Amino acid sequence: MKYNEISHFSHPKHKLKFEYSESPFKCDGCKEVGIGSRYKCTICDFDLHMHCAIPSSSISHPFYTRCSFQFMSRQPGNTPRYCNACEKDVNGFLYHCKACGFDLHPCCAKLPMALSDGEIKLYLYKKVSSSCHKCGRKGRSWSYRSSCKKYNLHVACVKEMLEESWHELHFGTRKSIRLETRIPSLKNTLQTYHNKDKGKMKRCCEMAGMAVQSVISAVLGDPTALIAGVIGVLISAT
Structure with a gap:
């Protein structure tokens, strides 16, 4: 449920207004990174995820x-x-x-049990036996895995990608190469599947990029967010 304006116990001074922005923020409730939909006090620069602003008891x-x-x-x-x-x-x-x-x-x-961008369907699992495309490990945290079972991403790994790249995401600068250093590990992993067919490999990378964007949007608290511009460098593995 969404309201245009709410009062919140964590910020009694002012009301919080709903807004949508592709600029990343740090939630003042859970202290985690967010993007897209939020409740904000522009006077105090106070932000809350939707899930933190209107939680279930x-x-x-x-x-x-x-x-x-x-x-x-x-x-x-x-x-x-x-x-x-x-x-x-x-x-x-x-x-x-x-x-x-x-x-x-x-x-x-509140992570969705299923994500879909129209081409790839991803399902949330508590544990999966296949390797994560980011870290190469099995098990670990919850994971999103595609229905074709080719793409698997730990929720923990996606958060690490974001945390390591927070400065660049937050300030919108491309000076740091820390964000770009996340790309080779993903790209090289994908290449191992199709190193004899460049066309197929390119398509695989493109599909993996879509999967990454869907998972990042969900982890940031808004699975409907259109954040290609913000995280484009994360998924430009071709």
């Missing part, structure tokens, strides 16, 4: 059928906690299961 998740996750504005206790979806630290808003001790970032908790 409690949720269930198909990966944890015995759990009931409660929304919290801060982690319980003094022990550092991490998200069971992406394996990254929890530093702000979260969903917590008291019975099992599991934690989820709000955007991770």
Whole structure:
């Protein structure tokens, strides 16, 4: 549900207005990166993901059928906690299961079980046996895998790509090469599948690029965001 303007407990000074922008932001609720739809206070430069601005008081998740996750504005206790979806630290808003001790970032908790850009369909898995196109490892965090089983991306790896490239994403500069260093690992992995057929390899890279964009959009909290301009360098592996 979307409202044009809301009041929020985390920012009582001013109301937050809904806006859509392709400029990346850091959510002041969960402290994670976001893009696309958000609630913003322009006076204080305060931003919230949609999932952080209008959270559910409690949720269930198909990966944890015995759990009931409660929304919290801060982690319980003094022990550092991490998200069971992406394996990254929890530093702000979260969903917590008291019975099992599991934690989820709000955007991770709301990751779509299926993504599609019209050509590629990707499905969310708790674990997959195939290697990730980014790190080459199996298992690890939740993953998105294409229905053809050629493309697999850890949610954790996508977040690492974004974190390592945050300066460039945030300031819109191409001075740093840190973002571009993510490309060869993806490109070289894809080349191993079709190193005898350049045409097929190029198409494979293009399809993988679409898959990456879909997953990044979902991880950033807005699977409908059109962010080709922002992350184009991430997926230009051809």
